[in-house]
Amino acid sequence: MGFGRNGFSATSIREVAAAAGISAGLVIHHFGGKDGLRRACDDRILELLEKKSTGAPEAVGEVVARLGDYSPYLARMIGDGSDAGNELFDRILAESRAMIVAGVKNGTVRDVGDPPTVALVVTIQSLAPLLLNTQVLRVLGEGRTTGEVLRAIAAPTAKIYTSGLFATDALALAVAEAGNA
């Protein structure tokens, strides 16, 4: 159902038209071509996320909830690196960066290094449940909804971000050493 299911090029205009109960010619008449349809879909996603988008780890669930069935399309947008996907990623990253910079300043976020890079890490990690939604659903049980799944992984994610996962400095030291080599 739509580009989100099998990707853009694997979804024909005739499929889309049939799902909408109209003819293929009308789709082209309205959107000016397949690329126009894609742009309209991208704009629709951006519009749905216009009022509030955030890079905070806990907010991915809300984004997915707002998008509903459109979230596979969003995942493909960001993963494929289309213009609209890039723009959206940059927006999420910018908000994440602002949140981290402000948090470091007022003491609610630990200073673990260069804030822009930290924001990048947090952003891509926060998007992981969206991009790997298929895998997560499969592992946690196909019956659940995407929202349930995201709620299930929210707690461990929050705890990792709060208390850390590794009790020793072994990994951090190893990475630092490799970086100096």
Added chain:
Amino acid sequence: MGFGRNGFSATSIREVAAAAGISAGLVIHHFGGKDGLRRACDDRILELLEKKSTGAPEAVGEVVARLGDYSPYLARMIGDGSDAGNELFDRILAESRAMIVAGVKNGTVRDVGDPPTVALVVTIQSLAPLLLNTQVLRVLGEGRTTGEVLRAIAAPTAKIYTSGLFATDALALAVAEAGNA
């Protein structure tokens, strides 16, 4: 160049054949069809990762290094949820789970909740730099190689996993409360 660039259905057999300097007919003769070619590519990736694959956060760099130019294909494999992609994800997840269970037992990994779910979170977060490689490269500067980029984000990632990112319990408490509601 290959399925990794634009996806499976957007890459024609004639493209692949031309890149290999042979005819399209020969590709089909050898692989039995486009699906056979895909299966052969999947098997090749699995073979390259056969000796060692791990879910540890620091090991994604090694996986990418071993795959080299094939890593976009791997990202698409796992993201699209093909059979081979599912199998690979399950393997990474299993190793990540074993690592975490063992770590909790010997005290090197903090007990932040249900180990299978924690392993799932760690696995998808570790795969994020691979799936979002395009975005990360774009943000950090197109000039760099994938390996350099992964090394650049390794340090903050390790620190987050070691010391945590949030200095307060606000997020964890909010998530816990939402979960009980």
Added chain:
DNA sequence: TCCGAGACTGAACGATCGTTCAATAATCTA
């Protein structure tokens, strides 16, 4: 009431797709 503009359809076109096939070149076996 008429009429013009947009909504809409279905057939058709050229391009490209995956695939087949007969024919040829290359390589191996006895």
Added chain:
DNA sequence: TAGATTATTGAACGATCGTTCAGTCTCGGA
């Protein structure tokens, strides 16, 4: 070397793709 097997090609086929187009339907304003 003779014969069989394999590698390889290029043309062709049917299907499907995005797109075009002539024509029909719908309906609000003069």
